[in-house]
Amino acid sequence: MAERALRLTGLSKSFAGVRALDGVTFEVDAGEVHALVGGNGSGKSTLVKVLAGYHAPDPGAQLELGGRTVSLPLPPGSSSRLGLSFVHQDLGLIPSLSILENMRVGRYRPGRAGRISWRRERQAVEAALRHFGLDLPVDAHVGMLSPLHRALVAIARAFADAELHGGGVVVLDEPTAYLPTDGVDRLFDAIGVLRQNGTAAVIVTHRLEEVFRVADRTTVLREGRAVGTAPTAELDEGKLIELILGRKLEEYYPAGASAIGDTVLSVRHLDGGSVHDLSFDVHRGEILGLAGLVGMGHTEVPYQIFGAVPARGGTIEVQGHQPVPAGSLTPREANRLGLGLLPADRLGGSGVGGVSLRENVSLPVVARFFQGGRIRRRAEGRYVQGLLREHDVRPPFPESPLAMLSGGNQQKALLAKWLQMRLPVMLLDEPAQGVDIGARKEIFQRLREAAQAGACMVMASSEFDDLAGVCDRVLVFRHGRIVDELAGAGLTEDRLTAACYSSRSAA
Amino acid sequence: MSTVRAGEPATLEAGEGTAVPPPAPAARRAWLFDAGERYGLLVAWAAVIVLFSILAPGTFPTRANFDTIFGTQAVLLVLTVGLIVPLSVGEYDLSIGGVMGLSTIFVAYLQVQQHWPVVVAVLVALAAGLAIGAVNAFFVVGVGLSSFVTTLGMGTLLTGVGYGLTNSTTIGGISSGFVQVITYQVLGLPTAFFIGLLLTIVAWYVLQHTPLGRHLVFVGEGQEVARLTGLPVAKIRAGSLIACSVLAAGAGVLQAGVVGAADPGGGASYLLPAFAAAFLGATSIRPGRFNAWGAFVAVYFLVTGISGLELMGISGWVQDVFYGGSLVIAVAFARVAARRRNAAA
Numbered sequence: 049m050a051e052r053a054l055r056l057t058g059l060s061k062s063f064a065g066v067r068a069l070d071g072v073t074f075e076v077d078a079g080e081v082h083a084l085v086g087g088n089g090s091g092k093s094t095l096v097k098v099l100a101g102y103h104a105p106d107p108g109a110q111l112e113l114g115g116r117t118v119s120l121p122l123p124p125g126s127s128s129r130l131g132l133s134f135v136h137q138d139l140g141l142i143p144s145l146s147i148l149e150n151m152r153v154g155r156y157r158p159g160r161a162g163r164i165s166w167r168r169e170r171q172a173v174e175a176a177l178r179h180f181g182l183d184l185p186v187d188a189h190v191g192m193l194s195p196l197h198r199a200l201v202a203i204a205r206a207f208a209d210a211e212l213h214g215g216g217v218v219v220l221d222e223p224t225a226y227l228p229t230d231g232v233d234r235l236f237d238a239i240g241v242l243r244q245n246g247t248a249a250v251i252v253t254h255r256l257e258e259v260f261r262v263a264d265r266t267t268v269l270r271e272g273r274a275v276g277t278a279p280t281a282e283l284d285e286g287k288l289i290e291l292i293l294g295r296k297l298e299e300y301y302p303a304g305a306s307a308i309g310d311t312v313l314s315v316r317h318l319d320g321g322s323v324h325d326l327s328f329d330v331h332r333g334e335i336l337g338l339a340g341l342v343g344m345g346h347t348e349v350p351y352q353i354f355g356a357v358p359a360r361g362g363t364i365e366v367q368g369h370q371p372v373p374a375g376s377l378t379p380r381e382a383n384r385l386g387l388g389l390l391p392a393d394r395l396g397g398s399g400v401g402g403v404s405l406r407e408n409v410s411l412p413v414v415a416r417f418f419q420g421g422r423i424r425r426r427a428e429g430r431y432v433q434g435l436l437r438e439h440d441v442r443p444p445f446p447e448s449p450l451a452m453l454s455g456g457n458q459q460k461a462l463l464a465k466w467l468q469m470r471l472p473v474m475l476l477d478e479p480a481q482g483v484d485i486g487a488r489k490e491i492f493q494r495l496r497e498a499a500q501a502g503a504c505m506v507m508a509s510s511e512f513d514d515l516a517g518v519c520d521r522v523l524v525f526r527h528g529r530i531v532d533e534l535a536g537a538g539l540t541e542d543r544l545t546a547a548c549y550s551s552r553s554a555a
Numbered sequence: 556m557s558t559v560r561a562g563e564p565a566t567l568e569a570g571e572g573t574a575v576p577p578p579a580p581a582a583r584r585a586w587l588f589d590a591g592e593r594y595g596l597l598v599a600w601a602a603v604i605v606l607f608s609i610l611a612p613g614t615f616p617t618r619a620n621f622d623t624i625f626g627t628q629a630v631l632l633v634l635t636v637g638l639i640v641p642l643s644v645g646e647y648d649l650s651i652g653g654v655m656g657l658s659t660i661f662v663a664y665l666q667v668q669q670h671w672p673v674v675v676a677v678l679v680a681l682a683a684g685l686a687i688g689a690v691n692a693f694f695v696v697g698v699g700l701s702s703f704v705t706t707l708g709m710g711t712l713l714t715g716v717g718y719g720l721t722n723s724t725t726i727g728g729i730s731s732g733f734v735q736v737i738t739y740q741v742l743g744l745p746t747a748f749f750i751g752l753l754l755t756i757v758a759w760y761v762l763q764h765t766p767l768g769r770h771l772v773f774v775g776e777g778q779e780v781a782r783l784t785g786l787p788v789a790k791i792r793a794g795s796l797i798a799c800s801v802l803a804a805g806a807g808v809l810q811a812g813v814v815g816a817a818d819p820g821g822g823a824s825y826l827l828p829a830f831a832a833a834f835l836g837a838t839s840i841r842p843g844r845f846n847a848w849g850a851f852v853a854v855y856f857l858v859t860g861i862s863g864l865e866l867m868g869i870s871g872w873v874q875d876v877f878y879g880g881s882l883v884i885a886v887a888f889a890r891v892a893a894r895r896r897n898a899a900a
Contacts, residue, residue, distance in 0.1 A: 356783055383785030391783060400777035402843070402893075411773060411784050414766045422764035465784075 051078040053248040054132070054217050055112040061094050061105050066443075068094040069105070070272040076217060078114075079246045081239055083253060083263035083280065087292050087484040089442060089454045090269040092252050096221055100134055101127055114216070131216030133206040135223055137482070141202055143191030148173050150190050151205050176208045177201070180238045195342065196234060199223060203238050210247045218242055219250045222482055224258060236262050254484045256285055270294055293486055301489075301517035302496035306333035308520065312367045312504045313353075313387075313473045318374055320359030321348045322528040330473070330504045335495060337515040338508040340525035341548050347392070347508040350475035354382045354389040356397075366473060383412075388466040392478040394455065398462045401451030405441075406432045408450050409465045439464040440490050456487025463491060467498050474498065476507040480514055492518045512548070516541040524548055592892055596839035596849070600856040607863030614866045625748050626738065628858040630655075630810045632751035634825055635832040635854050636758045637802025639845040641795045642833055643762065645775040646695065646702040648796060651803040651829060653713030654687050656822020658807025660717045663726040663817035666733075673733045677808050684804020687713065688797035696793045706796075710826070717819045727816040737812025747809050752851075754802065759847035771795065772844065831878045832857055835885035842892055857881055 054076040061069040069091045076082045086092050097103045099111075104121035111118045113130050127133070134140075141150050148166075151173045173186045180200050190198060203220070210216030220239070224232050239262055242249050253259060259266055260280060267277040268291040276291055283291075309332030318326040322345040330336045338346040352359040355377030365371035366385045379389070391397035399408045406425075409432045410417065417428040429446045436444035441453070441461045450458055459479065466474060479495070480488045495505055495518065509515050515522050516539055524532035524547045532547040534540075607615040614620060634651055641648045658680040665676035691709055695702045738745045762768040773781040774791050782788045806825070811817060835857070836849030857878065864873045 354783070379783055380785045380787055389783055393779075396777075397779045397783050400773060400780050403772065403776055407769060407772070411769070411786075414769050418766050422760075423766065423769070 051115070052076070052112070053078040053080075053114060054250075055110075056095075056099075057110045059095065059098065059105050059109040061091075061098060061103060067272050069098075072269070072272070072274045074267060074274060075277070076248045076250055077265075078248055079243050080264040081243055081249045081251060081262050083251050083259040083266040084269065085253060085256070085259060085266060085288070085292060086269035087456075087486045089271075089457065090292075090484075091272040092269055093221070093454070094272075095269070096134075096219055096252060098122075099127065099132060099219060100124070128209045131210055133209040133216065133218050135199070135202045135206050135218065135220045137222045139198055139202040141190045141198060144189065146187045146189055147177070147184060147193075147201055148186040150201065151176065151186075151208070172208075176204045179207070180204050180241055181234075199235060200238055203235070203242075207238075207242055207245075207247060210242075217248045217250060219252070221252045222254065223251065224253065224255060232258070254482065256288055256485070259288065260285070268292055289485060292484075302493045306335075306496070306500040306520075308333050309502070310367070313506070314365040314371070315349075315353060315374075316363045316365070316371070318349070318352060318359055318362035318364075320352050320361070320374070321345065321357065323348055323352060323359075324528045326362070326528070326530065328523060328530065330506055332472075332502055332504055333499050334521065335499050335505040335507060335519045337519035337522035338506065338525060339512065339515050339522050339544055339548060340510065342510055344525040344548075345528035346523075346525035347477050347510070350389055350477050350506060350508050351391070353506070354387055354475055355379050356389060356391070386472040388469060388471040388474045390463060390466055390474065390476045390479055392481055394458050394462065395451065399450045399458065399465070402449055404447050405436065405450055405453075405461055406446035409435060409446075409461055409468075412465065412469055435464045435468055436461060439467075439494060454484075456483040456491075459483050460487060460490060460494075463494055467494060470498075470501070470503065472503055474503055474505045476505065478509050478511075479507060480509070480511065488514070512544040513541045516544050592838070592842045593840060596835065596852050596856055600852060600859060603856065603860050603863060607859075607866065611863065611866045615863055620862060620866065622745075624855065624858050624862055626745040627747075627813055628854060629745070629747035629751035630806050630813060631825060631828055631832065631858070632851065632854045633754055633806040633809060634803055634829040635836070635850045636751070636754050636847060637799040637806070638829050638833045639758065639762075639836070639847065639850050640771070640802075641702070641792075641799045642837075642845045643771045643775050644792055644795045645778065646792060646796060648691065648706045648799045648803075649703065649826065650687065650691060650706040650710035650713060651799065651806075652822040652824070652826030653710035653717070654684055654800050654803035654822070655807040655810065655825055656819065657687075657713045657717045657720075658684055658804040659810045659814075659817040659821060660720055660726065660807075660819060662808055662811040663729050664720055666730055667726055667728050673730045677733075680808050680811075681801060681804050684801045684807075685797060687804075688800025689793075691800060692793035692796045695796060696789050702796070710823075714820070714823050717822070721817065721819045723819055725816050725818045729811055729815045729817075731815075734812050734815045737809060745813075747813055750805075750809060754805075755847045755851045758850075762845075762847060763841075767791075827875075827882065828857065828878045831882035831885065834889065835881055838885055838889045838892065843889070853885075 052075060056072070056074040059069050059072040059074070060067065072091065072095065074095065084092055084095070094103060098105050099122070101122035101124040109120050111120050113132060118130060145153070148170060152169050170186055177184055180203065182197065182200055182204065184193070184197060190201065193201065206218045210218050223235060239249050239251070251262065263280045265277060266280045266283060266288070268275050268288070270292065311329045312332050313330040316327045326349065338349055340346040348357065351357045352374060353364055356379050359374035362374040363371040364374050364377060366387065369385050372381070372385070395401045406429050410428050414423065417424045432446040433444055436446065439460045441457050441464070450461065453461065463479070480491055483491065495507070499505055507519065519539065521533065521535040522539055522544060523530045524534065524544070534543055534547065634655060638648060638651055661680040661683055662673070662676045665671040665679060666673045687709065691706055694700045694705045737747050741749060762771065770781065770786050770791055773784070773786065774788055778788060807822065810821065832850055832853040833845060836851070836853035837843070837845045838849070839852060840846050840849040861874055861877050864877065
């Protein structure tokens with residue numbers, strides 16, 4: 049019988065009458081990798097936040113760590129002393145500090161006269177990094193590292209903390225959300241290192257294939273209840289989806305293409321960032337994918353076409369308008385030309401977390417509600433509520449702050465913000481990133497419907513299964529240039545993966 | 556803020572959501588907290604009035620004191636109302652004290668020493684405010700400097716110019732006709748108060764009831780979101796600095812009328828009170844946002860408190876202590892309230 053690293057029982061948490069967690073029991077054995085999965089609003093993040101000391105649970109919850117009872121709520125910042133460390137989605141690293149400083153801040157071991165021995169600190173950090181196969185200069189600024197290296201540094205730090213307390217538990221919250229496909233393998237190797245050392249890992253994820261690759265056991269949350277814990281080997285994808293949704297998921301990707309019409313958007317010789325001399329056309333009713341491994345430039349394209357980041361050269365032409373130089377395009381002009389952009393950074397570029405759904409969603413059309421000298425808030429609220437219901441945003445309360453919703457529901461609401469305008473061209477960057485399986489389906493459905501209604505979509509992503517499932521045509525990027533184009537029967541996940549990794553046309 | 560509000564249907568479609576009908580006590584508590592936060596400052600103001608009326612029954616609840624509170628402090632009200640505009644979009648304007656002081660000096664200098672008609676002097680003062688705001692906007696929006704540092708420098712510069720123009724002395728003798736207009740009593744209150752009230756209403760209307768006000772909020776809370784939604788962010792930021800500066804100049808004109816003289820150090824002493832009132836105002840009426848009625852209540856709460864303390868015989872130093880302390884407490888309170896709101900999310 050394995051030793052129990054963490055045991056949480058009777059965990060409930062309500063927010064103003066809404067039950068986010070309801071009598072959840074969650075147990076993690078020492079040295080196991082335990083996946084925690086569930087749809088939007090299932091309570092995953094709330095559970096993690098209780099463990100991090102960010103939320104106080106309702107009375108009655110009990111927590112044991114390494115066999116010792118720990119009283120709840122945990123004071124914020126105390127979890128690492130208890131052998132519980134976290135790798136949050138944003139990693140919690142400070143970009144302007146070095147690896148050494150990030151790894152050791154708050155953990156310095158002062159020597160005589162309170163002086164920090166930098167030599168000793170440096171050795172400790174180098175050793176910790178080597179553990180995960182990382183050979184990085186410890187003085188390098190974290191901001192200069194690749195996303196993968198940043199994630200690995202955060203994991204090395206969490207592991208060092210857990211190890212200091214004899215095993216412990218490392219909680220990884222969506223650790224692969226910002227990683228390229230090839231980075232995920234390295235991350236899983238790192239998790240393997242944790243396991244070998246008797247440290248338990250809890251991995252919170254939306255990506256089911258990862259669950260099957262890495263987890264020993266899986267716990268599924270649905271609507272705030274733990275609906276099952278099972279050895280992963282006893283599950284298959286269908287069963288897991290059924291547990292997550294509470295029903296069978298019939299068609300994941302929307303069926304049926306739209307009628308492809310004339311050219312709506314023409315990009316010519318676009319140059320900027322890591323993109324070189326890029327030309328392509330998008331047609332009415334088409335969903336065009338921009339694919340590539342991370343860093344290949346495809347995710348920069350939507351921002352450049354929208355004028356959100358400056359391009360060096362090239363022109364953008366939208367049907368019915370004169371071509372405009374991309375170098376001087378601003379988002380405001382792009383918007384006038386009929387372009388919309390859904391950025392990947394939900395709460396940094398897409399919507400404001402502290403502001404209500406009503407104000408966030410109606411922002412581009414708020415002038416419509418300005419009648420008789422004032423904004424008709426009631427009409428605005430009713431309109432937004434209708435839109436939220438139509439886009440299956442839960443809960444559809446226009447007055448809730450955006451940040452109150454789960455990631456997937458935020459994304460559905462922000463997509464509604466743009467789709468309501470019925471623009472001829474929508475540019476999207478990773479529209480399904482960090483979004484659960486039910487919301488993904490919903491989002492793709494909306495994109496297809498908008499395309500069928502005559503819009504064209506340009507969607508950058510590093511998720512090959514989504515691109516293959518949703519797009520009519522995909523352009524494959526390598527070092528900022530198009531190296532391949534897949535469409536129709538030739539557009540499958542396997543071929544897309546092969547095209548992205550293939551070096552035959554590498555620049 | 557809670558998901559469930561009074562009058563809002565609390566249940567979701569069965570089966571999918573995580574909502575259950577809220578237990579009444581929790582909802583009532585949330586509502587009470589909400590109301591307490593919204594109107595707490597108003598209640599505190601009333602409490603201060605009652606307290607000093609009991610402590611200083613002979614001097615506090617009197618006509619003269621009432622006139623002082625509502626009459627003289629219209630200047631601070633106009634300054635504060637102007638200040639909440641750039642604060643709403645996330646920009647500081649620390650030059651308002653300097654702008655206000657210089658504007659008062661312009662009125663006095665041009666009218667008293669250069670014998671210009673007072674109307675022209677007033678227009679020049681307001682135009683100077685516009686020009687200074689445009690210069691601030693050029694450096695902050697055009698060049699991309701921090702508004703904090705730019706306006707800090709600008710304010711000090713303007714105060715210096717004021718000392719230069721006046722030879723560091725007070726210029727008195729502003730046209731008595733002008734003074735009479737500004738202090739003319741309507742319904743027992745001077746014109747200056749009604750000008751302040753009118754500007755408060757205008758600011759409330761623009762911030763709360765127009766698309767422009769909505770845009771200001773988004774530029775302040777998420778500049779990148781505003782930019783990527785296609786809002787004219789640069790124009791909004793520049794416009795807010797210019798509007799603030801014009802209003803500060805307006806406060807200076809009022810000051811000239813209320814006092815009848817220009818003191819070269821007069822503007823600088825209004826800077827901190829305006830910030831204290833703006834931040835204190837952001838904790839009430841529309842908590843979490845800089846808002847006009849919050850600023851209005853905050854100005855009169857602060858002024859009432861100070862006048863009460865002075866009538867109790869504690870004078871001189873008490874202003875600085877009270878304003879400084881209020882600023883820190885207001886910011887701390889706003890922070891705690893915001894944290895509470897976020898924790899509910």
